[in-house]
Amino acid sequence: MSESPALQALQALKVVDAFDLDDELRSILRPGEMIRDAHGRRHRLPRYFYEIPSHEAAMATKLAPNFGMNEFVLVDLKEAPRLQLYPRYVPCAVRVLVFYLQQFRAVVGSSLHIVVNGGYRSPAHRLSTEATPHMWGTAADVYRIGSNILKTQELIEKYNEIALDLSEDVSVHPYGHVTGKNSDDHVHLDLGYITLIPREISEDRMEQPQESRPRFAFEDRRGRERRNLPEASDKPF
Ligand SMILES: [Zn+2]
Numbered sequence: 001m002s003e004s005p006a007l008q009a010l011q012a013l014k015v016v017d018a019f020d021l022d023d024e025l026r027s028i029l030r031p032g033e034m035i036r037d038a039h040g041r042r043h044r045l046p047r048y049f050y051e052i053p054s055h056e057a058a059m060a061t062k063l064a065p066n067f068g069m070n071e072f073v074l075v076d077l078k079e080a081p082r083l084q085l086y087p088r089y090v091p092c093a094v095r096v097l098v099f100y101l102q103q104f105r106a107v108v109g110s111s112l113h114i115v116v117n118g119g120y121r122s123p124a125h126r127l128s129t130e131a132t133p134h135m136w137g138t139a140a141d142v143y144r145i146g147s148n149i150l151k152t153q154e155l156i157e158k159y160n161e162i163a164l165d166l167s168e169d170v171s172v173h174p175y176g177h178v179t180g181k182n183s184d185d186h187v188h189l190d191l192g193y194i195t196l197i198p199r200e201i202s203e204d205r206m207e208q209p210q211e212s213r214p215r216f217a218f219e220d221r222r223g224r225e226r227r228n229l230p231e232a233s234d235k236p237f
Contacts, residue, residue: 012218013061014051015092015198020215028080028124029089035123037131038180043193045123046091046136048201051216053087063095064102066111072098072119072137079117080124090120091137093196100191101140103166108159110146115186118143131193132180139190141183151185159187 018031031047052058052069061069073088083089105112118141121127121134133139142159143150150156153175160172169191176182197203200217 012220014053015201015217015219016049016051016089017201017215018047018049018089021089024082025089028082028122030123033123035131035135043131043136044195046093046195048092048195048197049089050092050094050219051087051089055086058086058088063098066105067098067101069094071114072140074114074116074119075121075125076116078126080122083122083124089122091135091195092198093191093194094120094137096194096196097138097140097191100166100170100189104163104189107162107166108145112140112142113144115141115143117141118186127180130180133190133192133194136193136195138192138194139188141186141188143186145187150187153184156183156187163187163189 018026018029021029029049030045033045034042035045036042050069052061052073055070058070058073059068063069063072069090072090072094075084077084101112117125117127119134119139120137121132123135125134128135134141145159148155150159156175160174163170163172171190171192173181173183173188175184177184198217198219200219202215202217
């Protein structure tokens with residue numbers, strides 16, 4: 001019995017090694033390259049990405065009870081044209097970000113709305129002049145919480161405090177008007193430069209394209225969704 005792409009997306013996410021993608025995608029995603037942040041510190045860009053085949057799959061893929069993949073791949077014309085098409089690519093560390101966002105949502109008790117371009121931004125994005133955790137999939141820009149639009153110093157500082165109280169892993173931008181350092185119309189929450197390597201992918205040391213034998217894996221769904229799936233593989237090794 002064949003399954004619809006959307007149902008497959010509910011069961012497994014495809015993980016790709018960006019070194020094996022075509023030339024254009026490699027030049028946009030720049031896997032493994034070093035890039036400087038605003039302080040001149042260098043960070044290595046992520047290499048393993050979720051590949052999302054379609055808008056329907058992005059909509060159907062839940063990363064946590066209240067967050068779908070779709071919220072992290074919404075981009076506008078500032079993103080590289082290729083990344084405005086499907087398949088879309090998101091660093092695998094987005095999963096960790098979503099865990100924290102789900103905790104944040106539980107504390108505030110209402111929905112978090114992420115800005116277009118407020119999830120993953122590639123190094124080719126026009127706002128990506130220096131390294132920011134957005135390029136690692138570990139930052140989110142939230143412009144509305146429940147019915148509160150985050151445009152005042154009072155609201156941004158209130159929610160920044162709540163975000164910081166979640167964990168010492170969380171960082172925010174203080175209220176202010178300098179783009180990239182401050183924020184005056186959203187809460188920027190990030191976890192720093194985390195890269196995640198799903199257990200299903202084999203880490204090959206070779207950083208050469210393997211187009212004849214591309215490396216990818218399908219990640220089993222985690223947690224409750226995985227346990228509830230009758231066909232979820234749980235092979236002993
Ligand atoms: Zn941000």
